[in-house]
Amino acid sequence: MRNLLNFLIRYNYWFLFVLLETASFVLLFRFNHYQQSVYFTSANVVAGKVYEISGGISSYFYLKSTNQDLLDRNIYLERQVSTLKKALKENQVDSLEIDRIANALGDNNKIFKAHVINNSLNQVDNYITLDKGSSDGIRPEMGVVGGGGVVGIVYMTSPKYSVVISVLNTKSSISCKIKGSEYFGYLKWEHGDSRYAYLKDLPRHAEFNLGDTVITSGYSNVFPEGIMVGTVDDMSDSNDGLSYLLKIKLATNFGRISDVRVISALGREEQTELEGRSVK
Amino acid sequence: MVTTYIHKFFWFSGLVLLQVLILNNVHIGGYATPFLYVYFILKFESGVSRNELMLWGFLLGFVIDTFSNTPGMNAAAAVLLAFVRPLFLGLFAPRDGLENVSPSFKSMGNSSFIKYLIACVFIHHMALLTIEFFSFTSASALLLRMVFSTLLTVTCIMAVEGVKK
Numbered sequence: 001m002r003n004l005l006n007f008l009i010r011y012n013y014w015f016l017f018v019l020l021e022t023a024s025f026v027l028l029f030r031f032n033h034y035q036q037s038v039y040f041t042s043a044n045v046v047a048g049k050v051y052e053i054s055g056g057i058s059s060y061f062y063l064k065s066t067n068q069d070l071l072d073r074n075i076y077l078e079r080q081v082s083t084l085k086k087a088l089k090e091n092q093v094d095s096l097e098i099d100r101i102a103n104a105l106g107d108n109n110k111i112f113k114a115h116v117i118n119n120s121l122n123q124v125d126n127y128i129t130l131d132k133g134s135s136d137g138i139r140p141e142m143g144v145v146g147g148g149g150v151v152g153i154v155y156m157t158s159p160k161y162s163v164v165i166s167v168l169n170t171k172s173s174i175s176c177k178i179k180g181s182e183y184f185g186y187l188k189w190e191h192g193d194s195r196y197a198y199l200k201d202l203p204r205h206a207e208f209n210l211g212d213t214v215i216t217s218g219y220s221n222v223f224p225e226g227i228m229v230g231t232v233d234d235m236s237d238s239n240d241g242l243s244y245l246l247k248i249k250l251a252t253n254f255g256r257i258s259d260v261r262v263i264s265a266l267g268r269e270e271q272t273e274l275e276g277r278s279v280k
Numbered sequence: 281m282v283t284t285y286i287h288k289f290f291w292f293s294g295l296v297l298l299q300v301l302i303l304n305n306v307h308i309g310g311y312a313t314p315f316l317y318v319y320f321i322l323k324f325e326s327g328v329s330r331n332e333l334m335l336w337g338f339l340l341g342f343v344i345d346t347f348s349n350t351p352g353m354n355a356a357a358a359v360l361l362a363f364v365r366p367l368f369l370g371l372f373a374p375r376d377g378l379e380n381v382s383p384s385f386k387s388m389g390n391s392s393f394i395k396y397l398i399a400c401v402f403i404h405h406m407a408l409l410t411i412e413f414f415s416f417t418s419a420s421a422l423l424l425r426m427v428f429s430t431l432l433t434v435t436c437i438m439a440v441e442g443v444k445k
Contacts, residue, residue: 016335020338020359023355024359030351032350032351
């Protein structure tokens with residue numbers, strides 16, 4: 001007992017030291033938000049880790065019922081897929097449409113929905129007005145696509161509206177190719193019938209058949225590659241005899257377009273700038 | 281006896297004011313801040329009891345903390361410094377031992393006094409800055425601050441010693 005007392009007396013400064021340090025740290029944690037938050041965070045890290053481990057273990061016990069659920073879901077989805085496939089086969093034109101949307105939705109393109117509020121067919125130069133404008137993100141030279149296929153190219157925008165040069169416009173010229181071959185030409189409308197346009201500058205050695213599908217080539221970067229334009233209806237030689245002149249039956253029925261999509265191809269400025277520089 | 285306490289009181293207030301008004305705003309290169317107030321503890325007579333020195337240290341740190349809105353940090357570091365000071369004093373003091381004198385170039389000899397300063401100041405800064413950072417994620421920044429602040433504080437103390445002479 002005496003030894004213990006002696007010991008305590010001899011090392012009393014240790015007690016004072018611990019006491020004072022404790023007081024300091026109480027102050028530290030009581031009044032400093034940073035230390036307080038770190039303290040509680042580290043405590044939470046421990047708790048979080050414990051819960052994570054326990055969750056990882058207990059999840060094994062539910063594997064069987066999870067498996068059963070997945071199997072049921074799988075069967076249901078497989079049935080759905082087969083039904084959809086059947087529906088697709090019955091409607092070939094629509095399958096093209098689906099392809100095209102899937103293509104257009106590629107990571108390089110942004111799509112805006114718009115509604116046609118004004119349209120004309122019988123002028124020499126036809127324009128379409130849309131109810132979306134620059135405030136919705138639409139810019140000149142974006143491509144416009146309807147339910148059937150290509151509709152035109154955005155010409156001017158105001159904050160709320162935009163004017164589209166329709167395919168049925170002598171200024172319009174869209175780079176196209178025959179699906180399945182890489183031969184390309186450009187699409188021109190020679191006023192008159194709103195159902196037909198002409199594909200020009202297709203080389204003479206190009207191989208194709210009447211009824212072949214014509215799609216956008218993607219070269220101009222206004223439209224992504226593979227958007228439906230129409231089908232080859234008739235063929236003749238161009239005036240100079242160096243290339244074909246194909247009569248194209250347009251896939252879009254310009255008489256009744258109402259809802260269209262505007263496609264913004266990202267990186268277009270870059271391509272245009274580069275091409276402009278190379279011309280200089 | 282009374283005169284020594286009055287003397288200490290003036291040093292205490294002077295160092296606190298110097299620290300909180302001027303030196304706390306010094307951040308040379310974003311790393312070095314002098315904590316000159318430890319000079320008060322370092323200059324205590326060698327014969328003072330540990331308990332008394334620790335109480336002084338706590339009081340000093342607490343006052344500094346109150347001024348700089350960091351409750352507990354300087355107090356903890358100063359108490360630690362007061363606790364280990366007799367150890368370093370014994371380590372670096374000349375063999376024949378010190379009587380009840382204040383450590384200085386004259387009483388300890390140049391190299392011993394500098395070693396004593398560096399050891400004490402480094403311990404104090406290590407404690408203080410570790411508490412301030414409260415994590416070792418930026419260990420290199422912490423270490424740089426410790427080293428440069430120690431150098432700066434030691435330089436300041438030697439300057440004060442030089443002026444007093």
